[in-house]
Structure formats: C-alpha cells, structure tokens
C-alpha cells in the first residue's frame with residue numbers, strides 16, 4: 651500500500667520538477683537579459699550595444715524559441731505545433747538579427763580604437779557562435795520549404811535541426827559565460843552577483859539540453 655502511494659507520488663514529483671525547471675529557465679533568461687541591459691545602458695556608448703544585443707539574442711530570444719516546444723513550460727501550450735513552429739522561427743530571426751547587431755557593434759567599436767579582432771577566447775567563440783546561428787537558421791529553411799531538401803525526409807531534417815540547434819544554444823551559453831568573465835563585467839559587479847549571473851547561462855543550458863534530448867528519446871520510443 652505504502653509502496654503504491656510512493657509510486658504514484660513519484661511521477662507527480664517529476665512533473666513538478668520539470669515545470670519548475672522550465673519556469674526557472676524563463677526567469678533566468680529574462681533576468682540576465684534585464685540585468686545586463688541595466689548595467690550596459692544601451693545607447694550610452696557604442697560598446698553598450700554589444701552585451702545588450704548579445705544577451706537579448708541568446709539569453710532571451712533563443713531560450714524562448716526553444717522553450718516554446720517544452721511540454722512542461724511552454725508559454726504557448728494551447729497552440730498547435732504549426733503555430734509554435736511559426737513563432738519559433740520569428741524568435742530565431744530576432745535572435746540572428748540581435749546577434750548580427752551585437753557583433754557589428756563590438757567589431758566597429760574595436761575598429762575605431764584600432765584594436766585587433768578575435769584575440770580573446772570570448773571573441774573567438776563568439777564569432778563562431780554568430781556564424782553557427784546564421785548557418786543553423788539558413789539550414790532551417792527546408793523545414794518550411796521542404797522541396798529545397800530533396801532526398802531528406804522531414805523527420806530526418808527535424809532531427810538534425812534539433813541536434814544542431816542544441817549545439818548552437820550551447821555555443822551561445824558558452825559565449826555568454828565567457829562574456830561575463832570580461833573585465834567590463836567583472837569590474838562592474840560584486841563576486842556574489844557574478845556567480846549568480848554565471849549560473850544563468852549554465853543552468854539554462856543544462857535544462858534546455860534535458861528538454862531537447864528528452865524529446866528525442868520520447869520520439870525514438872514512439873517509433874520502436
């Protein structure tokens with residue numbers, strides 16, 4: 651009797667943990683974006699646009715674009731998969747636009763100061779991230795116009811899109827984390843705030859990784 655109660659309680663606990671982690675991811679993404687915006691004061695200098703646009707791109711738009719498909723924490727749970735797909739690509743377009751603007755801001759800022767480009771680990775991973783998200787978005791076009799990818803089933807395209815999207819998200823989280831180690835950020839915040847800020851991309855990456863891989867495993871189980 652006690653055992654069956656335990657078995658009943660377990661899935662509820664799991665469901666609660668999944669909902670809580672999805673809600674936490676929304677919160678972390680929005681909080682980090684807001685915090686960096688307040689700190690950078692976009693428009694106060696050319697540089698200020700860089701951290702602002704980059705956190706907006708990866709911590710907000712890309713996170714929300716993926717969370718949209720979360721079975722536990724989607725803000726569009728009641729909508730069809732088709733509608734979610736449309737909003738997903740709109741959010742991804744916003745992500746790529748912000749990433750391009752953020753890259754242009756830091757590139758031009760460095761150019762004006764005569765500084766060399768892509769010399770730090772952050773700069774190097776950052777430029778790889780922006781190129782990857784641009785390629786990833788272009789490669790997603792056949793998901794809308796399937797005739798562009800002859801010989802590829804829609805299921806296969808979706809699988810590759812999800813896997814490469816996850817890699818892109820992890821690259822974005824890595825770039826954000828390295829950005830937080832920059833002198834500009836570390837000299838603007840206390841140690842405790844730094845650790846809290848660093849937790850945002852780390853935790854979000856882990857939760858998103860769990861969401862994407864769980865969806866893959868669930869689909870595999872359905873097929874077998």
Ligand code: HEM
Nearest residue numbers: 701704757767768770773776777822825826829832834835
């Ligand atoms: C995913 C997000 C981000 C990407 C893709 C990214 C990308 C880049 C790139 C490509 C550069 C080098 C530009 C050049 O050398 O011409 C750079 C520089 C810089 N970024 Fe970011 N960035 C991101 C987020 C951030 C954040 C959140 C901050 C601050 C909190 C930041 C602070 C800086 C600083 C201070 C520099 C100049 C020093 C350096 O080159 O390392 N970045 N970023």
